[in-house]
Amino acid sequence: MCADIALLFGAFCLAGWLYLGQSGVAASLLLAQLILPAFLTIALYNGAYGLRALQDWEWAAVRSAMALCLSWAVVLFIAFYTRSANEFSRVAFTLGVLFAALALAWGRAQMRAFVRWRCGASVINELVIDDGGPALDLPGVTTLDAARHGLAPELSDPVALDRIGFVLRHVDRVLVTCPPQRRRAWALLLKGANIEGEVIDDAVIELGARGARQAGGRGLLLVSLGPLELRARAMKRAFDLAVALGALIALAPLLVLVALAVVLEDGGPALFVQRRMGRGNMFFPMYKFRSMAVSGGDRDGARSTGRDDGRVTRVGRLIRRTSIDELPQLINVLLGDMSIVGPRPHAIGSQAGEKLFWEVDDRYWLRHALKPGLTGLAQVRGLRGTTEHESDLANRLDADLEYLHGWSLWRDLRILFATAKVLVHERAY
Template sequence: MAGRSGATSAGSAASQRLKLPLAPSLERRRLQSYLLLIVCDGLALTIGLLLTAYLYLGTTSEDGTVRQWAIMLPVYWTAALSLQTYSANALISLRTAQKRALLALLAAFTLSLFVAFFAKSSGDFSRITTGFGIVVSAALLMWVRVLLKPLFRMRCGATAENVLVLDDGGMPVRVPHAWHIDTAEHRLSPNRQDPHMLDRLGMFMANMDRVLVSCPPERRMDWALVFKGSNICGEIIEPEVTSLGVLGARRGQGFGALIVSTGPLGLRNRAAKRLMDISIAGAALIFLAPLLIIVAALIKLEDRGPVFFLQQRQGRNNRLFWIYKFRSMRVERLDASGTRSASKDDDRITRIGRFIRGTSIDELPQLLNVLRGDMSIVGPRPHAIGSLAGSKRFWEVDSRYLLRHSLKPGLTGLAQIRGLRGATDSEQDLSDRLQADLEYLDGWTVWRDLRIMVATITVLVHDRAF
């Protein structure tokens, strides 16, 4: 008992040097910042709508103007709260703050039109004053956030939250703008049988928004129980979360599970991407039909061989499918497994084959794969299962290779518009393409697909297209 008392005294001396608690509470300051933003947003909308009406109509006493303002303001505040316009992230990131304010304004404008329509008062609203009022209000909302950002940073700091990292013998972790405490130096431990130790831990964790601890596996349960009894957002650092790429956790009846995969696209985005694929592929096949017929005839006339070359490739969910291409090599020299990549002076390529490969026309039959659902217009390019990077199979070069199969393969992608195509003579050739493919998987949007399609036009003829 005396030894424990001595350790506690030594720990208390170290704690006092730190001047506990470590930081003032930011909760009240964040709340004050949110209230200031709410008031300023209200003034921005009021000035935007009423000032525009006054400049155009010469008065703000018109019933329609006042009624529009009375509807718009509470609807905006409701939308802003729903879209987390007033949040810690909006205090530290100007871009996030402005984006969410604009979304809230757009939502408020749309909802207010519905309210006015059902209240049969939309006819009282002036289109000109409404349109200019929204534009002026948007500009004021943006300006307000630029003006207040230095104040928020001064009041709430760079992250708008207090973070404490406890090093209890686990893997070393550094978190920017956080307090880092070595538990051995300050004689801290998750001893649930020692009220004085729990009190000292409480002093260190006072006013913290998040507390992270890095500790050996055998101490995790003790820290978890301490956190649960401390009214604190506690996190235990687990190295496998990074190595497994954990997205979250789920508890079932009698078991727990780590979520490591959910697929890069939700149902709505998959439907939008599929609709775009069908529309573009169908229109392209109709528009390019004369060219396709001419190329097919030239291939047939050259050596009387088959027009198409079919090869198994790996697609979404690691499933194999048959890809369609115009045949560009001599029939007796075809490589169904894709073990040998085509080279610039490849003696297997026919005369018409050299032209269609150099202009990427040989890839056009894959529009049929898109209509069948095997492929998409934009996505990671599918590789032949026998392809080599240097002397290794593609999946032997990098364990992340299989991640690219979480989406349908595409006719084109980020790697192609960046010039990363042709033979993979070295492992680095594959690594560069894989990095581009993984970048594409991270946050899909329709607009990015459209930009890639437009950029593809500029690389159809390429010095590595052989």
């Protein structure tokens, strides 16, 4: 904070001197005094001086810049209503704010070395107390053997509690690994130790818990987060509608020609409808251009299409090779069953090796937390085609689960543009 104050005054002095010379320094210092209280107040509330600011200087620089811009607006607002804007130079004020923003960012970048020297690798002082529980190895964290140092959560022994309190006096966070029967004692001890404490319980890993709470006198573990927030869902749906509707209009001549070619080859229907599983583990009818002979249709997808598959027609081989057979799924996107980007929907009979997909990895069902997509992260990485081995599914599943974490519109755009590179693929047959 002291460094920010010094840089703020220095930036305004420089701005005043550059614009008005020596006489502008005093006026600029007055402007710095006006903006400083608002800046510090906002910066304290928006996290510019929190722990994260010590860990991530770029984040801290952005927060400082936000506080500076808001305080600039506050001063201008007050000056407008008090009709005092004519009493100071607008150019000097604007230059001062710009110079201050650059100076604050530079100062936060230079602070990295000071923080490393003062705090070490981590700005949080963490301690692991090993009281006979599962091994816990965390980088940059000190581990203390409870038995060797005579530390035991004896709630009836004030001397034992004093010994533990002495060990924890300069610790920000403590993690305790102990047998299940001693967890409650450690938990009670840590609650009275005025410290952030955690006790190892591997049920969190087993259930994939994301949080915990109490309700109705019971402890509840949060194991799923539900849908995207409303704003994200609205953005993703608007993106889907814009792309799908635009693509259907632009590709209408091609879609008509492909439909005619499919029908004329053997007189069968142009579309093939197959039941797939989508968001929320619910079935929906997925549309494709029919690429196989009518007699070779596989409603459950139990048999993957292989290279030189006799069921595939001549037109079908061309449209599968170029991924044109998937274009009718734009209708699924408009209907809301699918999204432009997401995990690809699989047929319920699909197998990897000799096992059904969900028999290979029980995390398979996690991919249905979002709508299935016309394209996805696995597809742009070239993970498509037959799943002859269990590893073929495992690689796709890893990509799908990676996509589920931290959705953003920009990532969907990147995946959509990257799809153009893999429309024609050696595994598309």
